[in-house]
Amino acid sequence: GENVEQHPSTLSVQEGDSAVIKCTYSDSASNYFPWYKQELGKRPQLIIDIRSNVGEKKDQRIAVTLNKTAKHFSLHITETQPEDSAVYFCVFKAAGNKLTFGGGTRVLVKP
Amino acid sequence: DTGVSQDPRHKITKRGQNVTFRCDPISEHNRLYWYRQTLGQGPEFLTYFQNEAQLEKSRLLSDRFSAERPKGSFSTLEIQRTEQGDSAMYLCASSLASRDSSYNEQFFGPGTRLTVL
Numbered sequence: 001g002e003n004v005e006q007h008p009s010t011l012s013v014q015e016g017d018s019a020v021i022k023c024t025y026s027d028s029a030s031n032y033f034p035w036y037k038q039e040l041g042k043r044p045q046l047i048i049d050i051r052s053n054v055g056e057k058k059d060q061r062i063a064v065t066l067n068k069t070a071k072h073f074s075l076h077i078t079e080t081q082p083e084d085s086a087v088y089f090c091v092f093k094a095a096g097n098k099l100t101f102g103g104g105t106r107v108l109v110k111p
Numbered sequence: 112d113t114g115v116s117q118d119p120r121h122k123i124t125k126r127g128q129n130v131t132f133r134c135d136p137i138s139e140h141n142r143l144y145w146y147r148q149t150l151g152q153g154p155e156f157l158t159y160f161q162n163e164a165q166l167e168k169s170r171l172l173s174d175r176f177s178a179e180r181p182k183g184s185f186s187t188l189e190i191q192r193t194e195q196g197d198s199a200m201y202l203c204a205s206s207l208a209s210r211d212s213s214y215n216e217q218f219f220g221p222g223t224r225l226t227v228l
Contacts, residue, residue, distance in 0.1 A: 032214045034216070044202070049216070051214075089154075096166075096167050097144075102153055104151070104152070
């Protein structure tokens with residue numbers, strides 16, 4: 001079935017350090033991999049996405065990598081800032097149009 | 112406000128009562144999705160519509176749940192005979208289907224928090 005495992009579940013970093021979140025998915029038909037950020041009490045918001053024909057994508061301090069062979073994808077946040085504190089979800093889209101979310105990583109950036 | 116809106120934002124009900132939530136998508140979006148999110152978990156897909164047609168339903172959607180999008184614009188999600196396990200945040204999202212079948216971002220609403228006592 002469709003499943004995505006996300007690690008770690010919590011991540012505490014010092015301001016300015018990097019944060020890395022890793023996910024593994026099960027459905028080889030997956031072709032779209034967005035990452036959503038959810039601040040406390042707010043709605044999930046897309047921060048970056050990657051499609052299956054691309055191995056890496058970068059947007060300022062955020063980068064995503066995708067290894068389709070190994071069914072892994074990762075989120076990298078560099079030079080973390082306090083406003084990066086939130087829950088981050090890796091997501092994939094399999095057949096159809098529904099999104100399958102990982103369990104989330106709670107990131108805390110300590111000033 | 113041109114984003115996805117949901118009403119009500121909070122609902123407290125007693126077990127066994129029926130509740131109905133409303134979602135208004137971004138106006139030009141033809142796809143509308145419902146998700147459920149429990150504390151500490153990621154959103155779980157429930158169902159989605161393209162225009163007025165309900166195209167996919169999750170196995171999570173028991174027969175007590177029904178969703179409609181009668182005119183292809185706003186949608187309602189009704190839960191009959193609520194149970195304590197139905198307590199969750201119910202999120203709505205919308206997106207625009209592309210003619211070239213490429214996938215477009217889903218924009219989420221603020222959610223309706225349901226508490227069943």
